[in-house]
Amino acid sequence: xxxxxxxxxxxxxxxxxxxxxxxxxxxxxxxxxxxxxxxxxxxxxxxxxxxxxxxxxxxxxxxxxxxxxxxxxxxxxxxxxxxxxxxxxxxxxxxxxxxxxxxxxxxxxxxxxxxxxxxxxxxxxxxxxxxxxxxxxxxxxxxxxxxxxxxxxxxxxxxxxxxxxxxxxxxxxxxxxxxxxxxxxxxxxxxxxxxxxxxxxxxxxxxxxxxxxxxxxxxxxxxxxxxxxxxxxxxxxxxx
Numbered sequence: 650x651x652x653x654x655x656x657x658x659x660x661x662x663x664x665x666x667x668x669x670x671x672x673x674x675x676x677x678x679x680x681x682x683x684x685x686x687x688x689x690x691x692x693x694x695x696x697x698x699x700x701x702x703x704x705x706x707x708x709x710x711x712x713x714x715x716x717x718x719x720x721x722x723x724x725x726x727x728x729x730x731x732x733x734x735x736x737x738x739x740x741x742x743x744x745x746x747x748x749x750x751x752x753x754x755x756x757x758x759x760x761x762x763x764x765x766x767x768x769x770x771x772x773x774x775x776x777x778x779x780x781x782x783x784x785x786x787x788x789x790x791x792x793x794x795x796x797x798x799x800x801x802x803x804x805x806x807x808x809x810x811x812x813x814x815x816x817x818x819x820x821x822x823x824x825x826x827x828x829x830x831x832x833x834x835x836x837x838x839x840x841x842x843x844x845x846x847x848x849x850x851x852x853x854x855x856x857x858x859x860x861x862x863x864x865x866x867x868x869x870x871x872x873x874x875x876x877x878x879x880x881x882x883x884x885x886x887x888x889x
Contacts, residue, residue: 684705687705712735756772808833
């Protein structure tokens with residue numbers, strides 16, 4: 650066994666003249682490497698006495714030394730989240746996307762360097778619908794847990810997933826709503842046209858939950874409403 654030598658971290662005090670026969674060892678700023686069995690050996694001219702062993706266990710709840718940060722990448726590119734963690738025992742690192750644990754089966758690449766505490770999540774070929782949202786890094790060991798949530802913002806040109814009907818028939822005077830579902834980030838701006846003339850914005854609606862763009866025709870008539878309708882989407886990354 651290694652003999653401890655007094656240092657800046659290890660302090661040893663001997664009995665004093667006031668009758669206190671206690672020997673004390675104090676370890677400052679305890680580290681995982683200080684874990685183990687400790688004993689004391691006392692020697693004088695009459696002989697040597699050794700104490701029983703005292704087991705010292707060092708624990709540390711998980712913590713982030715460097716937190717992951719929000720990432721913004723374009724559709725089809727690779728997103729990388731990096732963090733540096735500490736704790737004893739070494740914490741387990743769990744990555745979640747929108748509350749669901751990520752695994753290699755999801756196409757995610759998860760790396761952990763135990764000696765350095767460096768952890769990394771790589772998501773190749775990000776997709777707006779599949780990957781955009783919150784990314785959580787959770788640390789766990791037997792002494793506790795900690796987590797940090799950031800975001801993955803996926804930039805994507807507008808993509809129409811539900812088209813306008815090719816033809817719409819209705820009874821004169823009955824309200825009609827045209828609907829188009831479009832994905833894109835940033836959210837695409839929509840401009841509606843009737844016979845190539847821009848439509849008044851008060852007749853245009855957007856359902857954020859469905860990503861649905863709507864055009865409301867109130868009490869349409871043959872004279873005022875019959876014709877061709879179209880919509881153009883833009884968000885700075887392109888057009889559908």
